[in-house]
Amino acid sequence: xxxxxxxxxxxxxxxxxxxxxxxxxxxxxxxxxxxxxxxxxxxxxxxxxxxxxxxxxxxxxxxxxxxxxxxxxxxxxxxxxxxxxxxxxxxxxxxxxxxxxxxxxxxxxxxxxxxxxxxxxxxxxxxxxxxxxxxxxxxxxxxxxxxxxxxxxxxxxxxxxxxxxxxxxxxxxxxxxxxxxxxxxxxxxxxxxxxxxxxxxxxxxxxxxxxxxxxxxxxxxxxxxxxxxxxxxxxxxxxxxxxxxxxxxxxxxxxxxxxxxxxxxxxxxxxxxxxxxxxxxxxxxxxxxxxxxxxxxxxxxxxxxxxxxxxxxxxxxxxxxxxxxxxxxxxxxxxxxxxxxxxxxxxxxxxxxxxxxxxxxxxxxxxxxxxxxxxxxxxxxxxxxxxxxxxxxxxxxxxxxxxxxxxxxxxxxxxxxxxxxxxxxxxxxxxxxxxxxxxxxxxxxxxxxxxxxxxxxxxxxxxxxxxxxxxxxxxxxxxxxx
Numbered sequence: 001x002x003x004x005x006x007x008x009x010x011x012x013x014x015x016x017x018x019x020x021x022x023x024x025x026x027x028x029x030x031x032x033x034x035x036x037x038x039x040x041x042x043x044x045x046x047x048x049x050x051x052x053x054x055x056x057x058x059x060x061x062x063x064x065x066x067x068x069x070x071x072x073x074x075x076x077x078x079x080x081x082x083x084x085x086x087x088x089x090x091x092x093x094x095x096x097x098x099x100x101x102x103x104x105x106x107x108x109x110x111x112x113x114x115x116x117x118x119x120x121x122x123x124x125x126x127x128x129x130x131x132x133x134x135x136x137x138x139x140x141x142x143x144x145x146x147x148x149x150x151x152x153x154x155x156x157x158x159x160x161x162x163x164x165x166x167x168x169x170x171x172x173x174x175x176x177x178x179x180x181x182x183x184x185x186x187x188x189x190x191x192x193x194x195x196x197x198x199x200x201x202x203x204x205x206x207x208x209x210x211x212x213x214x215x216x217x218x219x220x221x222x223x224x225x226x227x228x229x230x231x232x233x234x235x236x237x238x239x240x241x242x243x244x245x246x247x248x249x250x251x252x253x254x255x256x257x258x259x260x261x262x263x264x265x266x267x268x269x270x271x272x273x274x275x276x277x278x279x280x281x282x283x284x285x286x287x288x289x290x291x292x293x294x295x296x297x298x299x300x301x302x303x304x305x306x307x308x309x310x311x312x313x314x315x316x317x318x319x320x321x322x323x324x325x326x327x328x329x330x331x332x333x334x335x336x337x338x339x340x341x342x343x344x345x346x347x348x349x350x351x352x353x354x355x356x357x358x359x360x361x362x363x364x365x366x367x368x369x370x371x372x373x374x375x376x377x378x379x380x381x382x383x384x385x386x387x388x389x390x391x392x393x394x395x396x397x398x399x400x401x402x403x404x405x406x407x408x409x410x411x412x413x414x415x416x417x418x419x420x421x422x423x424x425x426x427x428x429x430x431x432x433x434x435x436x437x438x439x440x441x442x443x444x445x446x447x448x449x450x451x452x453x454x455x456x457x458x459x460x461x462x463x464x465x466x467x468x469x470x471x472x473x474x475x476x477x478x479x480x481x482x
Contacts, residue, residue, distance in 0.1 A: 038094040040086070041067060047468070059093075061467040062446070062477050067093055069464075076479060129195050131251040132228035132273040133259065135213040142212075144229045149191045151198075154184040154211070159202050164189075166198025166224075173201060193231035193273055197224040228273040232313060234281070237267040237294060242285050249281030249308075256284055276314030276360035277336070280343075300343050312358030317396055321368050322352040322379060332357070333374075334366030334394075341369050361397035361441045382438075385425045386412065393427070398439035400480060405435045406461065407453045417449025417475070424452045444482040448475035 045053065054064050063081055066074035074081045084092040136142055143150040151164055162185045164176040178185035178200075197216060200207045208215060209225035218224050234247045245261045245268045248254050261268040261283075268283075280300070282289050291299055292309035299307040319332050330353040332344040346353040346368075353368075365384060367374045376383060377392040384390045402415045413429045413436040420426045429436040429451075436451075448467065450457045459466055460476040469475045 036094045036096055038092060041091045041093055043089050043091065051468075060446075062465050062479070063093070065465065065467055065477070067091060129273075130275045130277065130279075132195050132226075133214075133270075134228055136211055137213060138211045141209070142227055144191070147190055147192070148188060149227075149229060150186065150188050151178070152184060152186045153178065153200055153209070156184060156202060157182070159185075161203060163201040164198060165201055165206075166196055168196050168198070191229050193229045195273065196227050196229070198227065199224060230271045230273050232272055232274040232311075234261070234270040234272070234283075235267065235294070236261065236269075236283050236285075236292070239267060239285050242268075244284075244286055246284040247281060248284060249279050251275075251277075251279045251281075274311075274313045276358065278310060278312045278358045280308035280310050282308055300345070303340065303342050314358050314360060315397070316356045316358045317394065318354055318356045319346070319366070319368075319377075320352060320354045320379070321346065321370075321377070324352060324370055327353070327370050329371060331369040332366060333369060334364050334391075336364050336366070341374075359394075359396050361399070363441055364394045364396065365391040366394060367391055381430045383428055385428060390428075395439045395441055398441050400440055400442055400478070402429065402438045402440065402449070402451075402460075403435055403462075404429065404437075404451050404453075404460070407436065408434050410436070410453045412452075412454055414452045415449060416452055417478075418447050419449070424457075442478075442480045444480050447478045447480070449478060450475060 039059070041053070042049075050064065050068070053059070054061065060076055062076050063074050066081075067083055072083050074083065079095060081093055081095045084094070086092050134142065138154070141152045141154065143152075153162060156162065157180065162178040162180075163173060164178060164187050165171050165173055168189070168191055169175050176187055176189065178187045198209070200209065206222075208223055212225040212227065214226040214228075215223040216226055236245060236247075239245060240263070246256060247259050247261055247270050248256055251274060252258055259270055259272070261270040280302070282291055284290075289306075291307050295309045295311070298310040300310060302308045321330060324330060330346045330348075331341055332346055332355050333339045333341045336357075336359060337343055344355060344357070346355040367376060369375075376390060380392045380394070382393040382395065384393060404413060407413060408431070414424055415427050415429055415438050416422050416424045419440070419442055427438050427440070429438040431437075448469075450459060452458075457473065459474055463476045463478070465477040465479075466474045467477055
């Protein structure tokens, strides 16, 4: 919905009076013809004018780099742009544009929608929100069982058609029509656990779910409804006579008032979505804090002389420290647990120490604490820098590997970019088979980066995608597809 409105605003601006560097550009610079949006671009524009046109029309920098480099076809995020030569000076850039005709205000009321946009994919939502609950005012307007979601819109039986559009279908306006019943409109679809944003399209009008109090600002004067598909349930057995039971933990900042549990015939329950990871938690029964009485196996100190219960969602990694047979106590700490040195005590094994720990896919920093001394992982070559204070780096379930197959004689090679705040020392690459490599886990989206070879910043020599930066030296561009 946000992208639709942005395209509409861009087109209105461009079709009416496009403005570049103080010059009025022809209105035919942006047009719609035969189901395609078309941009006419001038080779003689200055770099400043090219940048302003890119911003005015909301054109992707990778697409524009491909245009000016002479490509005739550019595919970015699943969208294929065509480039045609009009004459020696003018180029024509085009892509398909989907439209929806509103029947509520007449056939001339056209909502322009980019159905192929993949800018909001719920892999990113699943990684951003550590937890979520639903807040519906009617119990039957949404149900989620065994991976199947049921959306129900009561009443509105006088509407001609109703569609469901959201982050689960790239905000398509035509893919998901609801079925009309005697009491409203309904649709069933398969969804993975996670967070989703959505709206209904009722006779062409975008409408948030009126029965859903969970919402987010869409930055355009309205809001999107938000729903969570659950994958976990906290259960406290007994205590039926209690008046107020709350579950709280590291996933919600230990808020003692937010997650009031529901009474059941055996005790209390709180269904919710939890992102992959390991979480400490407790129950609060009529003001009294207590660990989970049914989870005595995984309890760890809370740093205040008491214990927290722990639960893990998703896959686990086994942290292993070899050796140190005479150590009395070995702990693990990292940015995944707030660097708490008194929480994750490792188990002694025949060859050293180990601890399984559930994590969401990502990049983490960590260290071991051996009898009070903080040390890097001696078996892990990935570190933040070569110095004595460096942290070890864990890349859990990497989805991309940076490779530089030159500079084999370099002493230090790092990769830096928008994914790590352009920190030139944070991600130290390792030498493998005469190449420098660094595996990484990145969310879907666009990233810019460079290699730093013995202090010198360079573009990726094997990546044709790049864009200009404020220093005039360019950055390499990487797209991670959903």
